[in-house]
Structures are given as C-alpha cells and as structure tokens.
Amino acid sequence: MPPSDIHVRFEDVTKTFPGRGRKDPAQQVLRGIDLEIHRGEIFGIIGQSGAGKSTLVRLINGLEPVTSGRITVGDRVVSGLSERQLRAVRREIGMIFQQFNLFRSRTVAGNVAYPLKVAGVKQPERDRKVARLLDFVGLLQRANDHPEQLSGGQQQRVGIARALATDPSLLLADEATSALDPETTQDVLSLLKQVNRELGITIVIITHEMDVIRQIADRVAVIDSGHVVESGSAYDIFAAPKTPEATRFVSSTLRDRPSAATLERLRVSHPGRLVTVRVQDRPAFQNSLSVAFLQRDVTADLVFGGISELQDRPVGSLTYSLTGGEGSVDELLKQLRADGFDLDEHEGASR
Amino acid sequence: MNDFDWEVFRTAIGQTFFIVSISVVVGGLIGLLLGLVLYATRPGNLLSSRPVFILLNVLVNIVRPIPFVIFLVAIQPLMLTAIGTTIGTNAVTFALSLSAAFAVSRIVEQNLLTVNPGVIEAARAAGAGPVSILLTVLVPEALGPLILGYTFIFVAIVDMSAQAGLFGGGGIGDFAITYGSQRYNWPVVYISVAAMIILVQAGQFLGNYLARKALRR
The missing domain is CATH 3.30.70.260 (ACT domain)
Structure with a gap:
C-alpha cells in the first residue's frame, strides 16, 4: 500500500495519564501502539471497557495528547501540535459520541450549524449546508426541534450530521451505537456505511460489540490492556482469530x-x-x-x-x-x- | 396616614432601584467574568491554570463570608481611591456591586460545572477555541440554572440594600427605620415592607419566567 493511501498512522504510540499523588498513581493506558488505517475504509477498534480504545481514538484529533510516539493524519503529523494548531486539524475530522453530546441549548439545525459557525461559514451558505446534511440523515423536517424531542437514534443522526458539517475526510465514532437498542443500532450502522460508501469518508469506529465490527468493519484491531493484540481484515479475524482475546470476541457474536x-x-x-x-x-x-x-x-x-x-x-x-x-x-x-x-x-x- | 411623606418615599424607592439595579448589572457582569475564569482555570479544564485558580478561589473564599455591613467598612480605603467617598448611595452601590460579584462568581462556577463535559468535548472536536466554547457553548447550556442563580442573587442584593442607610445610602430600608420605626409610625414600616415584598416577588417572577423559557419547560 503506497504511503498516500494510509490515512491515519500510529507509530509506537504510548499514553500515560499522570497521577495526582500516591492515592492516584500514573496510569499507562496505551503501550507501543502501531496501526495503519487506510483511506476510505471502515476501521474497527474493539476492546473491553478500560482497554484504552476511547483514549486511542481521542489521540487522533488531539483531544488527548500522546505521551510518546507519533500519529500522522494524511501528510500531517498531529501528535505534538499545540491546541491552537489542532483546531484546524479537527475541522477536517468529524467525531460522534456514545451519549451523542448534542447541545441542548440549540435546535437540531443549530447543532449541525455549530461547526460551520466555528469555521466562519457565512449565513446563507451555512443554511444551505445544514439543510443538505439534515436531508442526508433524514431529519430535515425536525430541523427546528430540540434534541430532547428526538429518540436516541435520531439524536445520533444529528450527531452524524454535525460531524459531517465541515466536510471531513475522516470520521471518529466512539461507541456510537452502545447507547442504542438493537434495531436503532442497525439504522445508525447503515447510515455510517452510507457515509463511508457515498461520501468516501474513512471511519474509525470504537466498540466493545463484535456485532458492530461484523456488520460494518473492513479491518479490525483488537485492543487488550493497552496493546493491539491482533489486527487484520475483519474476515480473517472472524474466520481465524489467533489470540484468545480475539477468539472470545468472535464467539461472543457468532455463538x-x-x-x-x-x-x-x-x-x-x-x-x-x-x-x-x-x-x-x-x-x-x-x-x-x-x-x-x-x-x-x-x-x-x-x-x-x-x-x-x-x-x-x-x-x-x-x-x-x-x-x-x-x-x-x-x-x-x-x-x-x-x-x-x-x-x-x-x-x-x-x- | 397623615405623616406619610410620599415625596421621601418616592426618593427612597428611587435609591433602592438605583442601588439594586446597578449592583445586579455591574456585580452580575464582574461575577460572570470571575465565575468563567474560576471555571476555566480549574485544573483539567479549558484554560487550566493552577496558580490563577488557587489565587481566585482563595480570594472568593475570603470575601464571601464577610457580612455586608462589615465588608462596607472594610473596603472604605478602596472606596476612597476608586470613587472618592465612603458614604452615600454611590459608596453603598460600589460596595454592594463588589460583594455581589463574588457571590455571583460562585454561582456561575457551580452551574458551569454541571454542564455535561461531553458537550465541551464535542465543541473541541469541532475545532472551537476555549473562549468561544465558554461563551457560545457553556453559558447557553447552563442558561436556565444561571438565570435562577442570578434571581437568587437579586433577592440577596435587595436584602443587603436595606443596610444602605447605615452609610447614608438611603433606600427603602433606611426609610422604614428613620421615618417608620424611629417615629413609631407603623404604617410607614409596613408600606416599606410591602414595597420590598413587591420588588422581590416581581424579580423572582421574572427570573422564574426567563428560566422556564431557557429550559423550555
């Protein structure tokens, strides 16, 4: 694979949360992570809670700084950038969350418009874009409602529309379906698939549910206690898991x-x-x-x-x-x- | 009711309005600023700065427990340098604005702390800077409780404004004492009490109404 086709690259990345004293010692949550995420694929990262996967995805857009190692997004080294420099990088990376994290003080349209306002997009252009995004996620007629008037699945759709507002080439999904019921999970997963196939956006999806990986991931990394224990195509991991961790995840969904x-x-x-x-x-x-x-x-x-x-x-x-x-x-x-x-x-x- | 001096009563109401409204606005704004700084500089937050946080936190903790009458006396040197006098309506308003600012700062800080950190993360992920997040995300997200907090402070300011008379600040409280109780003129006292109640009720009603609108309930 030529280097330009690698969208996100982790090189020997570690992350340690500093402790605050004897009762709260420093915690190393990620150790020696090497990963290559290809442009245009859906890359799944699976691990149990506490395995470090949520931290890992936050390193990509710099919400958390790395402790050591290097992360490259496209041609740009993002690890070690200042908060100010990261702002420009983040506009090219969308993110959705387990609890949706919508602004309760804004309408559905206001939520989607927020990243555009931050990016300085002017009013008429902003409105056009918001309408197009809400149409894409099927919520155009709910534009003037407030988030709490929507179901969980609809709220996540708003989250997706908001994440796509600035035309990112990369979408980070942190346990995006974990708070949803099975049926709604299907809807959101097929929307993500659509985002990937129709808009060509690379998706990194974090989950503890192997079923999510089975349904949408092209490739997978299995994370356990801060290490990538196994990675490869989703098919290979499902068809022939090599490590006990991967085997456990696979049989948890295939039964x-x-x-x-x-x-x-x-x-x-x-x-x-x-x-x-x-x-x-x-x-x-x-x-x-x-x-x-x-x-x-x-x-x-x-x-x-x-x-x-x-x-x-x-x-x-x-x-x-x-x-x-x-x-x-x-x-x-x-x-x-x-x-x-x-x-x-x-x-x-x-x- | 022959002894009721409407002229003086009107002046007293005017003074109370002046003291209270200036204190609510000036104290409210300074308090908002202090509260935002307290919130933002708290270790681990948007503009995390341990020295600034500790300094401000200690300052607020020192000022807040001082009873207003004593605070009025204690800041007389500062008053003299700032506005050139230590008595009268302006002096009382100055002290009350300052005192209110410290109270407001805590209310702002506490209400901002209840905002879901995930929302801040979402704003950061969208590329927003810290000041923009404070003003366009945190304050709107906490607006309902903030309005209720300000309403609470408004009532406390009305309460403290009654002590203005001690330093020649006038106002309804002063009127009730000098023209009412000291002359055994009870109607004056009760009309003053009624005026205070109406003022507080009106403020509370407006605050509740605005908070309900902000919370969409």
Whole structure:
C-alpha cells in the first residue's frame, strides 16, 4: 500500500495519564501502539471497557495528547501540535459520541450549524449546508426541534450530521451505537456505511460489540490492556482469530462454539469425541467433510455450531461427535488436518 | 396616614432601584467574568491554570463570608481611591456591586460545572477555541440554572440594600427605620415592607419566567 493511501498512522504510540499523588498513581493506558488505517475504509477498534480504545481514538484529533510516539493524519503529523494548531486539524475530522453530546441549548439545525459557525461559514451558505446534511440523515423536517424531542437514534443522526458539517475526510465514532437498542443500532450502522460508501469518508469506529465490527468493519484491531493484540481484515479475524482475546470476541457474536457448560452436557448425551471444525471459504466445504467421514467409516453427529456471513463469505464453526472403529477417528483427524481443515478437539471426552 | 411623606418615599424607592439595579448589572457582569475564569482555570479544564485558580478561589473564599455591613467598612480605603467617598448611595452601590460579584462568581462556577463535559468535548472536536466554547457553548447550556442563580442573587442584593442607610445610602430600608420605626409610625414600616415584598416577588417572577423559557419547560 503506497504511503498516500494510509490515512491515519500510529507509530509506537504510548499514553500515560499522570497521577495526582500516591492515592492516584500514573496510569499507562496505551503501550507501543502501531496501526495503519487506510483511506476510505471502515476501521474497527474493539476492546473491553478500560482497554484504552476511547483514549486511542481521542489521540487522533488531539483531544488527548500522546505521551510518546507519533500519529500522522494524511501528510500531517498531529501528535505534538499545540491546541491552537489542532483546531484546524479537527475541522477536517468529524467525531460522534456514545451519549451523542448534542447541545441542548440549540435546535437540531443549530447543532449541525455549530461547526460551520466555528469555521466562519457565512449565513446563507451555512443554511444551505445544514439543510443538505439534515436531508442526508433524514431529519430535515425536525430541523427546528430540540434534541430532547428526538429518540436516541435520531439524536445520533444529528450527531452524524454535525460531524459531517465541515466536510471531513475522516470520521471518529466512539461507541456510537452502545447507547442504542438493537434495531436503532442497525439504522445508525447503515447510515455510517452510507457515509463511508457515498461520501468516501474513512471511519474509525470504537466498540466493545463484535456485532458492530461484523456488520460494518473492513479491518479490525483488537485492543487488550493497552496493546493491539491482533489486527487484520475483519474476515480473517472472524474466520481465524489467533489470540484468545480475539477468539472470545468472535464467539461472543457468532455463538458458534460450545461453552464449557454446553460441552459438559454434550458429553453426557454423545459418547463420541467432540471436535469443532472451523468453517472455511472453500468449495464444497461440507461435502469434503462428509466424504472424509464416509471414507473412514466414522459416524459424525452434528451437535453444535453456527454459520454466518461476513463480507459475503461464510464464517463460523461446526462441532461433531465422532465415533468409529479402532483408530479410525485418529486417522480421520490426521487426514483432515493434512487437508487444511482447522480442527479443535475438546479434551476430556469419553473414548 | 397623615405623616406619610410620599415625596421621601418616592426618593427612597428611587435609591433602592438605583442601588439594586446597578449592583445586579455591574456585580452580575464582574461575577460572570470571575465565575468563567474560576471555571476555566480549574485544573483539567479549558484554560487550566493552577496558580490563577488557587489565587481566585482563595480570594472568593475570603470575601464571601464577610457580612455586608462589615465588608462596607472594610473596603472604605478602596472606596476612597476608586470613587472618592465612603458614604452615600454611590459608596453603598460600589460596595454592594463588589460583594455581589463574588457571590455571583460562585454561582456561575457551580452551574458551569454541571454542564455535561461531553458537550465541551464535542465543541473541541469541532475545532472551537476555549473562549468561544465558554461563551457560545457553556453559558447557553447552563442558561436556565444561571438565570435562577442570578434571581437568587437579586433577592440577596435587595436584602443587603436595606443596610444602605447605615452609610447614608438611603433606600427603602433606611426609610422604614428613620421615618417608620424611629417615629413609631407603623404604617410607614409596613408600606416599606410591602414595597420590598413587591420588588422581590416581581424579580423572582421574572427570573422564574426567563428560566422556564431557557429550559423550555
């Protein structure tokens, strides 16, 4: 990827919040972060609360200064800029928030107009722009209402319109759907997708919900205790998570892997060896499995699993209870592994 | 009611209006400024500055608990340099404006502190500078409670203005004492009391009305 296609770059970035004494010691929330966010993509950052992801996104527009390292947005190094210099940078970066953070003292139109006023855009031009933005988010007829008259989803739409007012090329979304119900979350996510596809705006979305990542992210970074533990295309992380943290997030949304309690129950009702096979995007995946079972004369009972779609490709896993003659299951597993299947045997099963 | 001197009463009302309105406006404006500085320089806030905050905070804490009568006496040297006199309506108005400013500063600071920090973050993210955020985001966001706070201060100023007579400042309070109680002329006392009540009620009513409008309730 040529350097110009990298929109945001983190180089060995750390962030420590200074303490205020013995009872409140300094806290290092981010350590050695290296990230490259490409122009035009939706980049998801997932982590549990307290993992440092909200701090990470605030470093991009300088709401929080870095402790060390370098952050580049476009061709511009933004880490180390003064508050005054950052103001110009921030006008090119939109931001939306978990609690929307709308101005209660202003109307819907007034909220969207605010960044334009700050940027010194004059009245007639401002009104035109506000109308266009409200139309884009589907709230033109609510222009003169106040935020508290709107539902949560509508308030976030106003937040999005406000964030887009100064035609930013980058949008930061900090837990933008965490305060919304599932249905409204869908609406806001599809609006964000529209922002990305139609306006070509790069989106960095912070979330603790893997479902959000599954629905809109092109690429993902998994953050745990201040480190990026895994990053890559959303499909790769879903199809083959490498770290325990990523695996936990993936199974939290796909629910394709049996939990310990489920395994316990399965062992009682199924005497065979319990093996989980990761679904792969290969031709005749299911068929090649069946053929292998037949060839080795192994009885495979499908006991658990789930298949979902991500970026038009299948992800998930299937858990079988395998029974067969002396050594046949071992040979089957060996053959499948050799054929590139990703297997996981749950130990402790009765033989 | 033969002894009721309407001429003097009118003058007294005029003096009270003068003292109260100047103190509310001047004290209100200086207090707003002090309150904004207190809020903004608080460590971690928009214009975070520990020395300025501590200095101002201590100053406000020193001035605020001083009873107004004593404050009036205590600042006489300052009064003399600033307006050239220590008695009369102007002197009392000067002292009252100053005293009100310190009270207002706390009310402004406290109400600004209740504004959701997320809103400030949103304004910063939009590229706004600190002074612009203070004036175009924080003050409007806290406007309802601020109006109620100012109403509270207005009533306190009416209260303190009754002590103006002690320093030749005149006003309704002075009228009630010199023409009323000291001459055992009770109608004068009660008419004065009624005038004070009407003034306070009118102020409170206006304040409530404006606050309701600002809060859209």
